Amino acid sequence: MKAADFEARYLRVDEDGDWVMNSLPCPFLALDTNKCTIYEYAPKACRQFPHTDHPNMKSILPLTETNVRHCPAVYEMVERMKLSADI
Numbered sequence: 001m002k003a004a005d006f007e008a009r010y011l012r013v014d015e016d017g018d019w020v021m022n023s024l025p026c027p028f029l030a031l032d033t034n035k036c037t038i039y040e041y042a043p044k045a046c047r048q049f050p051h052t053d054h055p056n057m058k059s060i061l062p063l064t065e066t067n068v069r070h071c072p073a074v075y076e077m078v079e080r081m082k083l084s085a086d087i
């Protein structure tokens with residue numbers, strides 16, 4: 001499949017100007033197994049999720065704020081950061 005065809009079929013540009021999947025759940029998620037059907041080709045953002053080891057966490061604060069609502073690991077990391085910062 002050509003990149004342009006993939007973009008037209010699966011992607012859209014969101015309100016922040018980022019390319020995202022055009023449907024939820026992701027069209028590559030096998031609902032019966034809850035596994036990614038393209039795991040070996042999954043986009044970088046998928047492979048790096050939940051981004052808790054990002055080299056510059058400050059630069060992805062809005063993304064982290066979103067992920068806190070969806071990922072228990074990110075929630076736990078932020079809670080620990082708040083404790084260590086005595087917030």
Ligand code: SF4
Nearest residue numbers: 026028029036042046
């Ligand atoms: S890992 Fe990425 S490509 Fe695979 S199902 Fe999840 S969101 Fe879709």
